[in-house]
Amino acid sequence: MEQGFEKRKRIRDELRDFFPKSEVRFSEELIAEPQDSEFLKFHEQELWHLMACHVCVVLDVSPGPAAEIAHFVESAGADRLFILTPNTYEGSRSFPAEIRASANQEFFSEEEFTSCNLVKRVIVRVRQVAFSRMLLDQKFPS
Numbered sequence: 116m117e118q119g120f121e122k123r124k125r126i127r128d129e130l131r132d133f134f135p136k137s138e139v140r141f142s143e144e145l146i147a148e149p150q151d152s153e154f155l156k157f158h159e160q161e162l163w164h165l166m167a168c169h170v171c172v173v174l175d176v177s178p179g180p181a182a183e184i185a186h187f188v189e190s191a192g193a194d195r196l197f198i199l200t201p202n203t204y205e206g207s208r209s210f211p212a213e214i215r216a217s218a219n220q221e222f223f224s225e226e227e228f229t230s231c232n233l234v235k236r237v238i239v240r241v242r243q244v245a246f247s248r249m250l251l252d253q254k255f256p257s
Contacts, residue, residue, distance in 0.1 A: 165192040
């Protein structure tokens, strides 16, 4: 498998091309946010980033994202997580699998990862979220 970070960059770039009027960023690109973030613990900054976004794509291919999933999957912003996990873990009976079971999780194949077809799933998820927000805005205008 292509390294996770390189795949993340490729997905980010394709999303930027597909949604040119949207902000598509990594959480590590938001280090200075919110203002006075130096007074927040790292996980508090990450939670702020999660709450500030509409969709948070988590490429579940290394220990870092796995720890973030475990920490945030039951937070107020858990519905914003979109977790993409290798299908080799589908049907797994483990503590991490149980944690993810209540989340927005989809499994992907090696071929999808290699070809970067994962971005199609992310586009569908972003469109679903955008459509839901549009319906809410019509139902409850400001």
